[in-house]
Amino acid sequence: xxxxxxxxxxxxxxxxxxxxxxxxxxxxxxxxxxxxxxxxxxxxxxxxxxxxxxxxxxxxxxxxxxxxxxxxxxxxxxxxxxxxxxxxxxxxxxxxxxxxxxxxxxxxxxxxxxxxxxxxxxxxxxxxxxxxxxxxxxxxxxxxxxxxxxxxxxxxxxxxxxxxxxxxxxxxxxxxxxxxxxxxxxxxxxxxxxxxxxxxxxxxxxxxxxxxxxxxxxxxxxxxxxxxxxxxxxxxxxxxxxxxxxxxxxxxxxxxxxxxxxxxxxxxxxxxxxxxxxxxxxxxxxxxxxxxxxxxxxxxxxxxxxxxxxxxxxxxxxxxxxxxxxxx
Amino acid sequence: xxxxxxxxxxxxxxxxxxxxxxxxxxxxxxxxxxxxxxxxxxxxxxxxxxxxxxxxxxxxxxxxxxxxxxxxxxxxxxxxxxxxxxxxxxxxxxxxxxxxxxxxxxxxxxxxxxxxxxxxxxxxxxxxxxxxxxxxxxxxxxxxxxxxxxxxxxxxxxxxxxxxxxxxxxxxxxxxxxxxxxxxxxxxxxxxxxxxxxxxxxxxxxxxxxxxxxxxxxxxxxxxxxxxxxxxxxxxxxxxxxxxxxxxxxxxxxxxxxxxxxxxxxxxxxxxxxxxxxxxxxxxxxxxxxxxxxxxxxxxxxxxxxxxxxxxxxxxxxxxxxxxxxxxxxxxxxxxxxxxxxxxxxxxxxxx
Numbered sequence: 001x002x003x004x005x006x007x008x009x010x011x012x013x014x015x016x017x018x019x020x021x022x023x024x025x026x027x028x029x030x031x032x033x034x035x036x037x038x039x040x041x042x043x044x045x046x047x048x049x050x051x052x053x054x055x056x057x058x059x060x061x062x063x064x065x066x067x068x069x070x071x072x073x074x075x076x077x078x079x080x081x082x083x084x085x086x087x088x089x090x091x092x093x094x095x096x097x098x099x100x101x102x103x104x105x106x107x108x109x110x111x112x113x114x115x116x117x118x119x120x121x122x123x124x125x126x127x128x129x130x131x132x133x134x135x136x137x138x139x140x141x142x143x144x145x146x147x148x149x150x151x152x153x154x155x156x157x158x159x160x161x162x163x164x165x166x167x168x169x170x171x172x173x174x175x176x177x178x179x180x181x182x183x184x185x186x187x188x189x190x191x192x193x194x195x196x197x198x199x200x201x202x203x204x205x206x207x208x209x210x211x212x213x214x215x216x217x218x219x220x221x222x223x224x225x226x227x228x229x230x231x232x233x234x235x236x237x238x239x240x241x242x243x244x245x246x247x248x249x250x251x252x253x254x255x256x257x258x259x260x261x262x263x264x265x266x267x268x269x270x271x272x273x274x275x276x277x278x279x280x281x282x283x284x285x286x287x288x289x290x291x292x293x294x295x296x297x298x299x300x301x302x303x304x305x306x307x308x309x310x311x312x313x314x315x316x317x318x319x320x321x322x323x324x325x326x327x328x
Numbered sequence: 329x330x331x332x333x334x335x336x337x338x339x340x341x342x343x344x345x346x347x348x349x350x351x352x353x354x355x356x357x358x359x360x361x362x363x364x365x366x367x368x369x370x371x372x373x374x375x376x377x378x379x380x381x382x383x384x385x386x387x388x389x390x391x392x393x394x395x396x397x398x399x400x401x402x403x404x405x406x407x408x409x410x411x412x413x414x415x416x417x418x419x420x421x422x423x424x425x426x427x428x429x430x431x432x433x434x435x436x437x438x439x440x441x442x443x444x445x446x447x448x449x450x451x452x453x454x455x456x457x458x459x460x461x462x463x464x465x466x467x468x469x470x471x472x473x474x475x476x477x478x479x480x481x482x483x484x485x486x487x488x489x490x491x492x493x494x495x496x497x498x499x500x501x502x503x504x505x506x507x508x509x510x511x512x513x514x515x516x517x518x519x520x521x522x523x524x525x526x527x528x529x530x531x532x533x534x535x536x537x538x539x540x541x542x543x544x545x546x547x548x549x550x551x552x553x554x555x556x557x558x559x560x561x562x563x564x565x566x567x568x569x570x571x572x573x574x575x576x577x578x579x580x581x582x583x584x585x586x587x588x589x590x591x592x593x594x595x596x597x598x599x600x601x602x603x604x605x606x607x608x609x610x611x612x613x614x615x616x617x618x619x620x621x622x623x624x625x626x627x628x629x630x631x632x633x634x635x636x637x638x639x640x641x642x643x644x645x646x647x648x649x650x651x652x653x654x655x656x657x658x659x660x661x662x663x664x665x666x667x668x669x670x671x672x673x674x675x676x677x678x679x680x
Contacts, residue, residue, distance in 0.1 A: 021578075021579065022578050024578055024580055024581075025578045025579045025580055027580075028578075028579060028580030028583070029497055029579070031489070032489050032492045032493050032496065032497050033493055033497060033499055034489075035485070035486050035488075035489020035490055035492070035493060036489060036490045036492075036493025036494065036497070036499070036501070036505050037501070037505070038486045038489075038490060038550065039490060039505060039508040039509045039511075039512050039550070039551070039554070040504070040505070040508050042512065042547060042550070043508055043511060043512055043515075045523070045527070046515070046519065046520075046523045046547075049523055049526050049527055050519075050522065050523060050526060053526045053530070106419065107419045107422050107423060108419075108423075109419075110415060110416045110418075110419025110420065111419055111420045111423045113416050114416050114417065114419065114420040115420075118413070118416055118417065118420075119420075127420075129670075129673055130424070130427065131423060131427075132669075132673075133427075133666065133669055133670075134423075134426075134427050136604050136605075136608075136665055136666070136669045137430060137608070137662065137665070137666075138607070138608025138609070138610070138636055138658075138661055138662070138665060139608065139609075139610065139611075140608065140610045140636045140639050140640050140658065140661075141430065141434060141608070141639075141658050141661070141662055142430070143640075144434075144639070144643060144654065144655070144658060145426075145429070145430045145433055145434070148433070149429055149430075149433050150426075153379070153380050156380050156381075157380060191426045194423055198423070222405065222406065222408070222409040223409060223412075223413070224408055224409040224411075224412035224413065225408070225409070227412070228412075245514075248514050249514070251516070252514070252515070252516025252517065252518065252519070253516075254516065254517060254518040254610070254611035255610040255611050255636075255640060259643070280516055280518045280611070283518050283522065284518065284611060284614055287614065287615060298522065299522060299526055302518065302519050302522040302523075305516055305518070305519055306515065306516070306519045309514050309515065309516055309519075310511055310514070310515075312514070313510065313511055313513075313514035314507075314511065317507065317510050317511075
């Protein structure tokens, strides 16, 4: 037993117990926090700079910039006043994106179901990688492929649809020109957003509780009735979020749409006809020969596109987050 | 008695009742074969034509066949299942079809004008119409490498810091930052290009440069790196952090010497995914680096070229030879992106 009475002359100083961060930690936290706020700074700068550069345009054309259908840079020598409006391009963006979503959504959900429930075990991983790989292919390659390979096939389908469903206003055409139509651009976009929707849906499907699946099977469900009654209700909001995410991506797509869509400054709802619009592609098309006012107009178009995609992405994140929290 | 029973069980061959019997497999095969034979005949006699028509008829015929066969086997309830199964299988086939077509097209067409000089010469002394053994994409390949290097140098540290903020600091703004990073990943690439154009190019009086392009790319790269880095940092067990702190290390030493090294392979994956994301971007480069035909190393003083832009601009000329060169550019670009992507996947796959 040690001799407790023989204490040393000088006691070691009591260790300081504190929850206050050291100086080095304060520096570290400061640096990391500053780094974390880069996203805020960049997004803020984008909004501020595009808004200031396009201020003149919004002052000149007011709301007409968003609702007007005409884009004419004007000719001061001949007294033609400029008029800038991206209404037709906005409508065109919506038309093209929704055509893309129309094809992409069922195919992507089917693919996600295949990868989660139908594919043989050894095939799942490589096929998932292959589908993810589609998201990594550069958009200029999608554009080239769409122009040279998909277009001939798509024209054939467009003619077929027009022949049998032409009585429906959307599928009629004023002239029999089917090249570079919103239909074709939508098809290219659908190929581009399928991997995104598939990835989100697959994520949700893999979270379906196993006991519910087994319960459905135990009650005598076939595979399809199990999916219909368990998987799809469970994953519905995840699918919706993925679709919104794909929609946001489709709206901002530039080069691929530029290569396969004929830009036309009037709203066109004949999806099979060779005339359409896309804000992003318009910016690229007009950029080369733009004068100073037109350039400001393009900045304004970029600002509108920025805001629209922000809203769509915000909604999609909201839906996906709610889906992953409640599982419903 | 019991031992005998056990022996019986152990020698019993498992009969897997869910497995298709040879008879069923033969029937399924017969349906597909009949559909394959009948569809060209039907195409001959109706208004349909071409490969697309054949595929459509084949699809409808095999669907009808599988409905009939499942009805005869199990009655009405099995029909819904059969239809859904066919639709799900064919939707997967519909996804693989364009992927295979894209890969095949890029490789077969890009190969036609692929020569050694694609990697050793630029287009400064060559017209696009010239023979394929003259000129090449050297300037574009170098341009892409320089742009991606600068963009990574900017966005990798910032992306990792953002990831650290979300996992280590967990400050009051955590949810806001997470939301903003997600929002940033949805910014259209053309908007990033316009932003850099309005700040750098207009600010410097119409002075296009590779650096401006790299800045635009880093805006697109940052959210990818940040989100992937956050994912992998989240996977590091809290025990490691607690062990570090318990040994008397300050937080920054714990993070720098324990957490980040533990997540190293995942962070490398994050970087590779970010690079793969921006290496193929065309739209922002159109507004910032403009394009160029000569090999150019200095990213600060003059327009540069990059592989996607090279491909895009050659396509826009409309000449057949130029388009062939564009396909070669696309082939080189796709090769780079896919190799990066597969590396990223292998890296992340090993860890799990």
